[in-house]
Amino acid sequence: MRKILVFMLGALTSLCVSMGAMAQVKEIRVLLANHPYGDLLKSAIPEFENATGIRVNVESLQESQLTTKLTTEFATNSSSVDVFMTRPLQEGKMFYKNGWYEPLMTYDFSDYPKNVMSVSTFGQKSYIVPLVTEWQVLYYRKDVFKEAGIKVPTNFTELEAAAKKLNSDSLAGIASRGKGAAAVTQASSYIYNFGGLYLDKGVAVFNSKPAIDALRFYGKLLGNYGPKGVTSMSWENIMPLFQAGKVAMWTDASVFYGQIIDPAKTQVSAENVGIANFPAGPKMNSPFIVTSWGIAVAKQSKNKDLAMRFLEWATSKELAAKGMLANITMARSSVWEDPAILAKVNPGLVETRAYAAKFGNPLDRPYMSAVGEARDLIGELIIESINTRGASANLEKMAKEKVAKVNEILEDTGEYGK
Amino acid sequence: MKKKLVSTIFFYLLVTGIALVVLFPFVWMLASSFKTQVDIISWPPKFIFSPTLQNYQKVFGEQDFLKYFFNSTIIGAVSVGLSLVLGLPAAYSISRYAQKKLAVFILLARLMPGISFLMPWYIVFSRLNLMDSYVALILSHMLISLPIVVWIMSTYFSTIPREMEESAMVDGATRQYAFFTIILPLSGPGIITATTLSFIFSWNNFMFSQVLSMEKTKTLPIAVYNFVSYAEVDWGGVMAAAVAIMAPAIVLTMIFQKYVVKGLTMGAVKG
Amino acid sequence: MAQSSFTERNLRILFPLPAIIFVALLMIFPVLYTLFLSFTNWNLTSGAPFSFVGFKSYARVLAEPRFLHALSRTFAFTFFAVVIEGFLGVAIAIILNRAFVGKSVAKLMLLLPLVATPVAVGIVFNLFYDPTIGLANFMLQSVGLPQGLWISSSATVIPSLILVDVWQWTPMITLIVLAGLAGLSEEPVEAARVDGASEWQILRYVTIPMVMPVILTAVILRLIDALKTFDIIFAMTGGGPGYASETLNILGFKYSFEYFRMGQSSVILVVLFLVVFACSLGIMKLRAASET
Numbered sequence: 007m008r009k010i011l012v013f014m015l016g017a018l019t020s021l022c023v024s025m026g027a028m029a030q031v032k033e034i035r036v037l038l039a040n041h042p043y044g045d046l047l048k049s050a051i052p053e054f055e056n057a058t059g060i061r062v063n064v065e066s067l068q069e070s071q072l073t074t075k076l077t078t079e080f081a082t083n084s085s086s087v088d089v090f091m092t093r094p095l096q097e098g099k100m101f102y103k104n105g106w107y108e109p110l111m112t113y114d115f116s117d118y119p120k121n122v123m124s125v126s127t128f129g130q131k132s133y134i135v136p137l138v139t140e141w142q143v144l145y146y147r148k149d150v151f152k153e154a155g156i157k158v159p160t161n162f163t164e165l166e167a168a169a170k171k172l173n174s175d176s177l178a179g180i181a182s183r184g185k186g187a188a189a190v191t192q193a194s195s196y197i198y199n200f201g202g203l204y205l206d207k208g209v210a211v212f213n214s215k216p217a218i219d220a221l222r223f224y225g226k227l228l229g230n231y232g233p234k235g236v237t238s239m240s241w242e243n244i245m246p247l248f249q250a251g252k253v254a255m256w257t258d259a260s261v262f263y264g265q266i267i268d269p270a271k272t273q274v275s276a277e278n279v280g281i282a283n284f285p286a287g288p289k290m291n292s293p294f295i296v297t298s299w300g301i302a303v304a305k306q307s308k309n310k311d312l313a314m315r316f317l318e319w320a321t322s323k324e325l326a327a328k329g330m331l332a333n334i335t336m337a338r339s340s341v342w343e344d345p346a347i348l349a350k351v352n353p354g355l356v357e358t359r360a361y362a363a364k365f366g367n368p369l370d371r372p373y374m375s376a377v378g379e380a381r382d383l384i385g386e387l388i389i390e391s392i393n394t395r396g397a398s399a400n401l402e403k404m405a406k407e408k409v410a411k412v413n414e415i416l417e418d419t420g421e422y423g424k
Numbered sequence: 425m426k427k428k429l430v431s432t433i434f435f436y437l438l439v440t441g442i443a444l445v446v447l448f449p450f451v452w453m454l455a456s457s458f459k460t461q462v463d464i465i466s467w468p469p470k471f472i473f474s475p476t477l478q479n480y481q482k483v484f485g486e487q488d489f490l491k492y493f494f495n496s497t498i499i500g501a502v503s504v505g506l507s508l509v510l511g512l513p514a515a516y517s518i519s520r521y522a523q524k525k526l527a528v529f530i531l532l533a534r535l536m537p538g539i540s541f542l543m544p545w546y547i548v549f550s551r552l553n554l555m556d557s558y559v560a561l562i563l564s565h566m567l568i569s570l571p572i573v574v575w576i577m578s579t580y581f582s583t584i585p586r587e588m589e590e591s592a593m594v595d596g597a598t599r600q601y602a603f604f605t606i607i608l609p610l611s612g613p614g615i616i617t618a619t620t621l622s623f624i625f626s627w628n629n630f631m632f633s634q635v636l637s638m639e640k641t642k643t644l645p646i647a648v649y650n651f652v653s654y655a656e657v658d659w660g661g662v663m664a665a666a667v668a669i670m671a672p673a674i675v676l677t678m679i680f681q682k683y684v685v686k687g688l689t690m691g692a693v694k695g
Numbered sequence: 696m697a698q699s700s701f702t703e704r705n706l707r708i709l710f711p712l713p714a715i716i717f718v719a720l721l722m723i724f725p726v727l728y729t730l731f732l733s734f735t736n737w738n739l740t741s742g743a744p745f746s747f748v749g750f751k752s753y754a755r756v757l758a759e760p761r762f763l764h765a766l767s768r769t770f771a772f773t774f775f776a777v778v779i780e781g782f783l784g785v786a787i788a789i790i791l792n793r794a795f796v797g798k799s800v801a802k803l804m805l806l807l808p809l810v811a812t813p814v815a816v817g818i819v820f821n822l823f824y825d826p827t828i829g830l831a832n833f834m835l836q837s838v839g840l841p842q843g844l845w846i847s848s849s850a851t852v853i854p855s856l857i858l859v860d861v862w863q864w865t866p867m868i869t870l871i872v873l874a875g876l877a878g879l880s881e882e883p884v885e886a887a888r889v890d891g892a893s894e895w896q897i898l899r900y901v902t903i904p905m906v907m908p909v910i911l912t913a914v915i916l917r918l919i920d921a922l923k924t925f926d927i928i929f930a931m932t933g934g935g936p937g938y939a940s941e942t943l944n945i946l947g948f949k950y951s952f953e954y955f956r957m958g959q960s961s962v963i964l965v966v967l968f969l970v971v972f973a974c975s976l977g978i979m980k981l982r983a984a985s986e987t
Contacts, residue, residue: 040650065639068650074952078635081739081957082543084550100955103742186937235826235847238936246659247827250465271461376740378953382938389937419741435790439801442787446804449862450811452830453819465828510717513710521707524983526715528976533718534919535971536725539947540964543957544725567721570714572916576871579912583878598703600710617874621809621867628812630926645814649930659822666815673810681803 033061034088034312037076040068041299042264042334043138044091047320050328054319060312073097080106085306088313089320094125094134094300099421100375101302107133108303108310113318117338121368122297134300135321136337138329140259141295141362142195142284142370145266149278150177150254161286162199162223165255169231172254179231180255181244182224184392186385187378188240191370192258193388194294196220199287204372204384208424210412212372212384213405216289221401225391237389249273257284261298263355264333281354283361295359295366297337335359376415383408450670457663464659479664483651489668492647497672498558499643500626503565504573504619510566511573512615516603518574519581527578534571538631541567546635556638564632569622576621580614581607620680627673644669732961739955748958756962761938762946769942769970772853773921776860781914783861784868789898791869792876802873805866813863817930820859821846824931846932849939856940859927864920868913875909876902904985911982915975922971943967 036051038044044066051062067075072091079085081104092101101107109131115123118136126134144165146158154172159165165180173179183189194204202217204210211217228236233247245262247253249272260281267276284293301320303313319325326336330347335355341347348356372380387405390398398404416422456464458475483489518527541564549560588610589602597605608615633643648665651658702709733752737745756762791801808816824831824845832842845855883905887897903910925944928934934941934949941949943963950960 063639065642066650070952071634071646071649075635077739077952077955078543078546079550082547082550084547084555086550086555100740100742104739105742185935233827234842235844238847238852238932243825246461246465249461250467250828252467252827273462273466375742376954378949378955379740382949382953386937415740418738420743435795438790439795439797442790443801443804445862446808446866449816449819449823450807452823456819456822464822467828467833469828469830469833510714514714517707517710523707523711524979526711528979530714530718531915531919531975532972533722534916535968535975536722537923537944537947537964537967537971538925539944539951540729540961540968541725543951544728545721547728548724563721566717570718574714575912575916579875579909580878582908583875598700599706600702613874613877617870620806621870624810627810628814628926630812630814630929645812645926648812648818649814662815662818663822666812666819669812669815670807670810674807677806677810678803681799681806 032059032309032312033063034307034309034316035063035086036065036316037072037087037090038064038066039072039091039299040066041091041138042332043299043329043336046325046329046332046334050325054316058315058319060315062316069093076101076106080104080304080306083306085304087304088307088309089301089303089316091137092134092300092302094136094297095369095371095373096377098125098134098300099373099377102128102133103375103419106305108305108307108313109133110135110303110314110317112314117323117340119337119339119363121295122337124368125297125373126300134297134302135317136297136300137321138261138297138299139295139335139337139359140261140298141359141366142192142257142293143260143263143358144282144284145248145256145258145263146280146282147251147254147274147278148280151280158280158282159255159285160283161291162196162288165285166223166227169227169255173231176252178233178247178253180227180257181233181236181239181247181253182228182257183240183244184228184232184236184388185238185240185243186389187381188385189388190372190381190384191294193221193224193384194367194370195257195284195292196224196287198292198294198367199285199290201287201289204369204380205374205412208374208416208421210372210380210409210416212387212412213402213409218402218405220287221387221391221405222396222398224388224396225394225398226396228392229395232392237392259298260335260355260358263352267352281352281358283358290365292365292367293362294368294370295362296368296370300337372412374416374421375419379415380412383411453663453666457660457667459660459663461658461660464663476660479658479660480668482658482661483664483668489644489647489665492642492644493668493672495558495637495641496627496643496645499561499565499641500623502558503562503626504569504623506562507566507569507573507622508615508619511570511618512577512608512611513603515574515577516581516607518578520586527574530571530574533567541632542635545632549636555636556640558641560636561633561641561643564636565626565629568625568629568632572622572625573618576618577611577614580611580618584610616680620677623676624673729961729964732957733965735958737957738959739957745958752958752962756959756966761941762963764938765941765943765946766966766970768853768940769922769944769967772857772860772924772942773918773974775854776857776864776921776924777914777918779857779861780865780868780917781910783865784913785872785903785910787865788869788872788876789902792873805869808863808866809870811863813926814930816859816863817927820927821931824855846940847936849936852932852936852940856928856931859931860921860924863927864917868910868917871913871916872906872910875906879905907985908982911978911985915978915982918974918978919971922974923967943970 048064051064055062076090079087115132122136126132126136150172156168159168169179183192197217197220200216200220202214202220204212241258248256248266251274263281266272267279303317307313326338326341327347329336330341331350371377457479459473460476463470463473549555554560589606592602592606630645633646637643648669651662651665734747735745736748823829826832826844826847831845835842844851846852883901884897887901923944928940928945932940934945947960947963950956950963
């Protein structure tokens with residue numbers, strides 16, 4: 007009996023050893039998002055494997071599934087992920103606080119603008135390499151504007167007038183996200199331009215007069231001139247409408263430009279699609295310009311050297327240039343200064359980026375670790391405002407409650423007033 | 425005679441009506457999968473259009489659907505097979521000895537909200553080095569199929585008269601011998617019904633696979649959901665992917681269905 | 696011989712034992728883990744290690760209006776979905792329980808919604824319900840009815856989701872009940888017919904009572920899944936617009952994977968489990984009563 011036990015123990019040990027030996031093979035696990043740049047990386051990975059001999063196990067996931075998976079793996083302390091794509095504004099603070107990002111001490115960040123780096127740096131260390139930048143723009147239908155004889159709006163008064171004039175049974179005057187939490191990012195530029203903010207120095211302030219005015223304006227625009235059912239619409243619902251020619255103007259992030267001028271996907275011909283700077287508000291014009299995606303090394307990684315090599319390659323200038331040619335708006339500064347690249351990028355993107363980079367706000371949502379919950383709370387205000395076409399008598403009261411709740415969450419997480 | 429004709433016509437109208445309601449979403453999905461994005465988003469909806477294969481090219485070209493299909497099949501088949509091995513004797517015992525509490529215990533597995541399994545299983549399976557292996561997914565899917573098998577089969581066994589095995593036992597056979605040689609051969613229809621249902625539940629499971637599967641073991645529902653990717657809703661592609669998920673299951677259903685019908689009529693002639 | 700008699704004597708333990716061990720192994724840790732977490736304040740967004748807070752997380756969740764709404768919404772969704780599916784499912788089974796040309800084709804069609812992957816079904820119905828380009832509004836328009844907002848409005852989202860659930864799961868009840876009907880002995884029906892009972896009376900007083908255990912089995916399976924409906928709501932509305940289609944399961948998922956409040960999400964999951972347990976127990980009592 008004892009002999010059998012010893013034998014089994016021996017077999018088990020040798021099994022463990024051989025498994026350990028298998029781990030010695032140069033191999034890393036990489037999680038990417040379903041995002042044009044993720045796709046680009048995925049297709050380029052064989053080159054990396056051939057050049058380095060490192061085997062890359064790559065997995066692409068839809069963005070919320072990616073967060074679910076990363077959180078499950080990290081929180082249960084059982085992750086085998088080495089490198090992963092990450093959304094700095096959505097999960098950055100939380101991942102940092104839990105110590106899930108490896109500090110990138112050797113990486114050269116000099117090619118990234120300072121305001122971009124502000125969301126990937128905590129204390130003295132940087133943890134995320136920015137990949138993709140997005141900013142808010144106004145998409146519009148050139149043909150519809152021409153027919154109606156109006157100019158592209160440059161401020162909110164003109165925006166409302168144009169939406170009113172163009173709105174008809176078969177055409178929505180304007181569209182923007184109305185689906186609660188998803189709308190928070192797109193409403194942010196409206197709030198900034200009215201002179202408001204979501205958070206100010208770690209305190210919720212979206213019940214200020216300018217913020218409420220902005221929320222009312224947003225509700226009035228979408229409630230009166232928006233598409234049917236706008237309170238359940240995110241970009242994935244609005245884009246097909248724009249492509250079907252059912253929307254005259256659309257304010258959203260710059261990433262969708264490629265899709266709405268793609269003739270295989272749209273009934274509106276490319277020359278009829280315009281892109282313009284986000285209109286100015288009563289106080290200023292400061293649309294958001296944010297790092298939507300970055301890439302990081304997992305603290306739990308057991309192959310950090312290999313992981314760093316992959317990260318260096320995945321964020322290289324060469325791949326960034328490739329991204330630009332595929333209409334992906336990269337975060338590196340140098341690719342926006344290279345005339346050879348700029349010649350091939352759509353001028354509308356170049357111009358609106360220059361504007362947003364100069365005047366824009368680097369945040370498009372309340373920047374806190376419990377951002378998901380805060381977005382849902384603010385989303386309630388947006389839905390209320392749209393449902394009442396901006397005339398809700400309850401909005402101030404609701405905003406006060408939501409501000410108190412967000413502040414409570416900030417206190418829970420130790421971020422209040424910081 | 426006339427009355428009978430009217431009632432027959434009425435009956436067939438009724439059946440046709442049911443069929444239309446049932447089939448309609450499939451037809452619409454199939455039609456949309458052959459449409460371009462432009463045709464899908466046009467209003468009024470296009471009923472006549474020139475079909476395109478581009479969505480299918482996209483699904484099979486850009487996604488490794490055959491692999492995901494293989495994964496779903498293996499996981500479904502093995503987990504249902506093992507559930508039958510464990511579940512049939514249990515169901516027999518529950519039916520013959522009226523073990524109600526036992527039935528409730530096995531049913532408990534179905535009562536638990538799936539989300540509450542995700543983190544704990546992840547901890548266990550990763551400590552056992554079973555992540556990205558079929559084992560983790562098969563075990564988790566068995567928790568779906570086993571209760572179905574036990575519940576359907578315990579009901580089914582109850583419809584088989586006790587005299588069937590008791591007469592054999594009078595002749596000296598043991599109860600377990602009677603179970604394997606007399607009861608099980610009579611249970612084909614029930615087993616096929618249970619198998620069909622539990623395989624379907626496994627095939628379609630989204631939640632467990634979402635967390636427990638990795639690239640090598642990714643199943644079809646995850647692949648389809650993945651298709652709704654970051655920068656676009658590609659309606660045509662999603663519809664094609666949905667068709668690709670359902671087509672093999674429908675073919676299997678057609679094969680199984682003959683057995684189901686045969687089994688049902690057999691049972692109907694005298695239990 | 697002695698061995699076989701041991702097996703035979705203990706068959707009632709030996710036969711179900713492997714299944715019991717399996718279920719216990721897979722469930723014990725998750726159950727304990729969830730229960731354990733529900734007494735902590737574990738919150739990943741705070742980045743702090745968790746501590747025990749007793750029933751504090753319970754108190755906080757149970758006092759939350761959003762939770763109470765989700766609870767009543769879960770009941771409403773389940774009640775209407777299962778009742779409609781039960782009646783329709785049994786009715787269709789009774790209609791189809793006769794010999795007719797094309798019966799096998801009809802049965803095959805009934806199997807199809809069951810085979811359909813819920814996530815994919817959700818996406819297909821999203822296109823169907825789309826207020827601007829969807830077929831649902833086109834159908835309303837062509838018969839001269841006003842267009843609806845379907846899942847885009849808080850007022851209609853739950854009925855719209857119930858419709859999808861009914862479409863997909865009524866056939867399951869039909870299938871199980873058909874199997875039950877086919878297994879019935881003909882004698883009581885024949886006897887009733889000889890006694891001069893009408894078809895309706897035979898149905899009402901002979902057939903349905905005989906097949907009642909099977910119906911209730913089908914209803915239990917349906918009830919459990921309806922209470923825990925996740926895939927369809929997740930793929931179609933994610934709980935929206937606002938919180939209008941947020942059920943307990945969706946809320947639990949959000950608390951876990953969007954808010955990362957692990958302690959509080961465990962409370963929601965414990966409550967959901969208790970709800971499912973209580974409802975199933977109720978129906979099982981009915982089933983037991985119908986068998987005697």
